[in-house]
Amino acid sequence: MNVIADIQRNHLPAADSIWLAKSKETAIEPELPIIDPHHHLWRAPRAQYLLDEFWTDINTGHNVIATICVECSENYRTSGPKAFRPVGETEFAAAIGDKADQLFPKSRLNAGIISRVDLADGDDARALLEAHIAAGRGRFKGVRFSTHRNPRPEKCTTARTPPPGLLLGAPVGRGVRHVAELGLVLDLWLYHHQLSDAAKFAGENPDVSLVLDHLGDPPGFGPYAGQREEGFAAWRKGLLEVARHRNVVVKLGGLGMKTLGFDFREWSAPPSGEELAVTWRPYIETAIEAFGPERAMFESNFPVDQMSSPYVVLWNAFKHLTRNYSADERTALFSGTAARVYAIDL
Numbered sequence: 001m002n003v004i005a006d007i008q009r010n011h012l013p014a015a016d017s018i019w020l021a022k023s024k025e026t027a028i029e030p031e032l033p034i035i036d037p038h039h040h041l042w043r044a045p046r047a048q049y050l051l052d053e054f055w056t057d058i059n060t061g062h063n064v065i066a067t068i069c070v071e072c073s074e075n076y077r078t079s080g081p082k083a084f085r086p087v088g089e090t091e092f093a094a095a096i097g098d099k100a101d102q103l104f105p106k107s108r109l110n111a112g113i114i115s116r117v118d119l120a121d122g123d124d125a126r127a128l129l130e131a132h133i134a135a136g137r138g139r140f141k142g143v144r145f146s147t148h149r150n151p152r153p154e155k156c157t158t159a160r161t162p163p164p165g166l167l168l169g170a171p172v173g174r175g176v177r178h179v180a181e182l183g184l185v186l187d188l189w190l191y192h193h194q195l196s197d198a199a200k201f202a203g204e205n206p207d208v209s210l211v212l213d214h215l216g217d218p219p220g221f222g223p224y225a226g227q228r229e230e231g232f233a234a235w236r237k238g239l240l241e242v243a244r245h246r247n248v249v250v251k252l253g254g255l256g257m258k259t260l261g262f263d264f265r266e267w268s269a270p271p272s273g274e275e276l277a278v279t280w281r282p283y284i285e286t287a288i289e290a291f292g293p294e295r296a297m298f299e300s301n302f303p304v305d306q307m308s309s310p311y312v313v314l315w316n317a318f319k320h321l322t323r324n325y326s327a328d329e330r331t332a333l334f335s336g337t338a339a340r341v342y343a344i345d346l
Contacts, residue, residue, distance in 0.1 A: 015047065015303060015306040015307050016265065016307075019265070019269070019270065020270055020306070020309075020310050022268075022269040022270060023269065023270040023272075023309070023310050023312075023313055025272060025273060025310070025312060025313050025316060026061055026312065027060060027061025027062045027312050027315070027316065028273070028316050028319055028320075029319050030061050030062060030063060031063055032062075032063055032319065032330070032334055033063050033065045033331075033334065033335045034062055034063055034064045034065065034298075034315060034334050034335055035064075035065060035066045035067065035068070035111075035297070035334070035335040035338040035339055035344060036058070036064055036066075036067040036068070036299065036300045036302075037067075037068040037112075037251060037297050037298075037299050037338040037341075037342060038068060038070050038213065038251055038253060038299035038300065038301050039054065039067055039068070039069060039070065039299075039300050039301065039302045039303075040069070040070055040072040040074075040301075040302070040303065040304065041054065041069055041072075041074065041092075041093065041096060041110075042072055042074045043074065043075070047303070049302075049303040050096070051096050051099060051100055051103075051109070053303070054067075054109065054302070054303075055100070055103075055104060055109070057302060057303075057306075057310070057311035057312075058107065058109075058311060059104075059107075060310070060311060060312040061312055062311075062312065062315045064107050065106075065107060065108065065335065065346065066107070066108040066109075066111040066112075066335075066338075066339075066344050066346070067107070067108070067109050067110060067111060067112075068110075068111065068112035068113070068114060068141065068338065068342055068344075069093040069096075069097070069109075069110045069112070069113050069114070070114045070144055070187065071086070071089055071114055071115045071116045071144050072089075073086075073089070073116070074089050074092060075088050075089050075091070075092035076088045076089060083118070083121065083124070083128055084128060084131055086115055086116040086117065086128075086132075087115070087128070087131045087132055087135050089115050089116065090113055090115045090132045090135040090136050090139075090140055091135045093110050093113045093115075093136075093139070094110070094113060094135060094136050094137055094139050094140075096109070096110055097109060097110030097111065097113070097139055108344070110139060111139065111344050112139060112140075112141040112342045112343075112344055113132075113136050113139045113140050113141060114141060114142050114143065114144050114185070114187055115132050115136075115140065115143060115144070116143065116144060117129055117132065117143045117145075117175070118175075119143070119145055119171070119172045119175030119176055119179070120166060120169065120171045120172050120175065121171065121175060122170075122171035122172075122174040122175050123174050123175070123178070124175075125174075125175035125178055125179075126178040129143070129178055129179065129182055129184065130182070133182070140184075141184065141185055141342045141343060142179065142184040142185030142186055142187065142209075142342070143179060143184065143185075143186055143187065144186075144187040144188075144189060144213070145167075145172075145186060145187070145188060145189070146189040146190070147166050147167045147188070147189070147190045147194065147197075148189060148190055148191055148194075148217075165197075167188075167190070167194070167197050167198065167201050168197055168200060168201060168204075173204065173205070176205050176208055177205075179208055180205070180207045180208045180209075183343075184209075185209045185210075185211060185341060185342060186208050186209065186210050186211070187210075187211045187213050188201075188210060188211065188212055188213060189213040189214065189217075190216070190217065191217050191219075192216050192217050192218055192219050192231070192234060192235040192238055192239075193219075193234065193238070194238075195216050195235070195238025195239060195241060195242055196238055196241060198210075198212065198216070198238075198242050198248075199238070199241040199242045199244070199245060202242060202245035202247055202248050203245055205247070206245070206247050207247070208247060209247060209249075209341060210245075210247055210248045210249070211248070211249050211250070211251060211341060212242060212248055212249070212250045212251065213251050213254065213299075214251060214253060214254025214255075214257070214299075214301065215235075215239070215250060215251070215252060215253070215254060215255070215283055215284075215287055216235060216238060216239050216242065216250070217235075217254065217259065218231065218232065218235040218260065218283055219231035219234070219235060219259075219261075220259065220260040220261030220262065224261070225261055228261070232282065232283075236286055239286065239287060239290055240290050243290035243291045243295075246295075248291075248295070249291065249295040249296060249297065249337060249341055250287050250290075250291050250295065250296050250297075251296075251297055251298075251299040252284055252287055252288070252296055252297065252298045252299065252318070252333070253298060253299035253300060253301045253305065254299070254301045254304075254305065255276075255279075255280045255283060255284075255305070255308075256301065256304070256305030256306070256307060256308030256309060256314070257301070257304055257305060257307075257308075258307065262279060262308065264307075264308040264309065265307055265308065270308070270309050270310060270313060271308070271309060271313070272313065272316075273309075273313045273314075273315075273316030273317040273319070273320050274316075274317075274320050276308075276309060276313065276314070276316075276317035276320075277317045277318075277320035277321045280317065280321065281321060284318075284321050285321075288333070293325065293328075293329040293330075293332040293333050293337070294332050294336075294337060295337065296332070296333055296337060297332075297333060297334075297337040297338040297341070298315075298318045298333055298334055300314055300315070302314075318333075318334070322334075
């Protein structure tokens with residue numbers, strides 16, 4: 001089975017460039033500094049999204065001053081110890097960052113890199129973390145640990161299906177201690193029904209800086225299709241449980257993914273920023289209220305969220321959503337929280 005091809009069909013369909021081009025929206029508030037703390041870069045068999053494609057998206061009017069490139073199983077080493085092969089992705093992202101610094105010095109693309117380390121390796125994870133640090137040459141900021149496990153495996157939307165209870169296992173706890181000791185960040189990606197595990201994990205590891213990706217994946221797809229009210233209530237309950245732990249911040253984004261079930265791709269033209277803001281407001285405002293602006297950051301999740309809107313429209317939506325927030329609160333949401341959590345020196 002071609003896992004990546006299956007995931008692309010089910011979860012990562014290529015963006016429809018003709019459909020996206022129907023949007024003629026321009027950037028609003030173009031002076032507002034933005035750190036995009038979550039994007040990917042990849043080659044085939046997924047639709048190519050590398051420096052040229054990413055720069056085309058961000059160079060559309062918004063003031064993107066830095067970005068964080070997040071792991072997506074890209075450009076792994078093809079030889080050497082298997083455990084160390086993910087270091088190839090850090091090398092790949094760092095090289096693109098170096099090139100971007102030369103071409104686009106005002107936008108620090110890949111200023112941070114989040115890569116993969118199997119924390120279930122326990123104490124053995126230390127050597128791999130140190131290898132990523134060396135390969136990143138100052139850009140490596142931490143690890144994304146994906147523990148997605150769908151109660152209906154046939155609806156899985158990730159290439160890896162972890163065992164149940166992985167996040168709370170003793171080996172992972174030992175691996176996480178090394179993340180903390182090295183001053184790194186741990187991104188968590190899981191489904192909404194696993195938020196209680198995330199809350200317990202945060203309580204057991206108070207010294208680790210944790211980032212909850214994609215709002216904790218509120219449901220709307222697969223087994224949750226047609227159950228948006230029930231799903232929202234369950235997600236909100238889990239999110240509030242996680243937010244009680246001060247060592248966790250949340251990424252506000254991922255809402256353009258197919259897993260949310262909004263089906264914007266079925267529209268004759270892309271939604272406007274204002275239309276996205278209306279649709280996404282309950283999720284974004286719930287998360288900001290739970291965590292506070294100082295523990296929340298907007299993310300693009302591009303190119304995945306490109307299936308729902310162009311980059312310029314996505315950030316317009318976030319700006320519309322925060323029009324009633326103070327200047328300090330908006331600074332935190334658009335750049336300050338990300339700069340602090342990922343140690344991006346501006």
